[in-house]
Amino acid sequence: MRTTEPFTDIEHKPIHIPLLDHPKPPPPAAVTNRLLIRVQSCITITSVSLFFISAFLLIILYQQTSTNSALPRYSQSDRLTWERTAFHFQRAKNFIYDPNGQLFHMGWYHLFYQYNPYAPVWGNMSWGHAVSKDMINWFELPVALVPTDWYDIEGVLSGSTTVLPNGHIFALYTGNANDFSQLQCKVVPVNLSDPLLVEWVKYDGNPILYTPVGIGLKDYRDPSTVWTGPDGKHRMIMGSKRGSTGLVLVYHTTDYTNYVFVG
Ligand SMILES: *[C@@H]1O[C@H](CO)[C@@H](O)[C@H](O)[C@H]1NC(C)=O
Ligand SMILES: *[C@@H]1O[C@H](CO)[C@@H](O)[C@H](O)[C@H]1NC(C)=O
Numbered sequence: 001m002r003t004t005e006p007f008t009d010i011e012h013k014p015i016h017i018p019l020l021d022h023p024k025p026p027p028p029a030a031v032t033n034r035l036l037i038r039v040q041s042c043i044t045i046t047s048v049s050l051f052f053i054s055a056f057l058l059i060i061l062y063q064q065t066s067t068n069s070a071l072p073r074y075s076q077s078d079r080l081t082w083e084r085t086a087f088h089f090q091r092a093k094n095f096i097y098d099p100n101g102q103l104f105h106m107g108w109y110h111l112f113y114q115y116n117p118y119a120p121v122w123g124n125m126s127w128g129h130a131v132s133k134d135m136i137n138w139f140e141l142p143v144a145l146v147p148t149d150w151y152d153i154e155g156v157l158s159g160s161t162t163v164l165p166n167g168h169i170f171a172l173y174t175g176n177a178n179d180f181s182q183l184q185c186k187v188v189p190v191n192l193s194d195p196l197l198v199e200w201v202k203y204d205g206n207p208i209l210y211t212p213v214g215i216g217l218k219d220y221r222d223p224s225t226v227w228t229g230p231d232g233k234h235r236m237i238m239g240s241k242r243g244s245t246g247l248v249l250v251y252h253t254t255d256y257t258n259y260v261f262v263g
Contacts, residue, residue, distance in 0.1 A: 101161030
């Protein structure tokens, strides 16, 4: 065999493979990488362990919480926030119910309603007052009517408001008197040029109506303004009852102070 000739593959392999396979010393960068990989694996293992431990603890905590209460927990103030009405009027606090007359005056919609200024339960019934330009955004005004006189000292109860063609305004309400009989009363705004109609004054001649014969003293309330008939007389109706039968009592008037019982 001539040494000048190139080796065949078969002859070449046994001699050179060990040399080719000789491990080279790793370059310094590779050493750093390997160390980093080890540190990373340690961190990964620790994280995974922590994750499982936390998950386990959370499951135990969740089970304990859900056995106490099936509902998510909210603080009282959270609950009041999301339970408040979105569009309908609601006072910031305390008890309201019956709307007591709505009217439009100088660009404002007025709303009156039964209101207890002191507590979130029935009592000290007064007429709350609110105004709106769009009937969505409401502004609370000072309470319009409060119990002050013998004929309404136990409550300024429900009623209605009337705007007359000449621009005059008045309201009728049921006074819960000092003996708890129900009497009808009249009230007018102090200043008609005030768009907010903040102040109201009770009519000197109150009460304007007493319970008719045959009607229970406590079954006579909620005077509601209706319409003027073809006879030029204005109609007003009231809620009542005889026995267990509900009654609507009809009155008419020409001066809005003296009401005549029709039937
Ligand atoms: C009305 O308010 C007054 C003063 O806060 C209170 O003394 C009275 O007990 C209240 N009456 C009712 C029925 O809540
Ligand atoms: C009535 O209200 C108008 C508008 O707010 C005001 O300018 C006027 O001074 C008030 N009149 C009285 C007597 O208070």
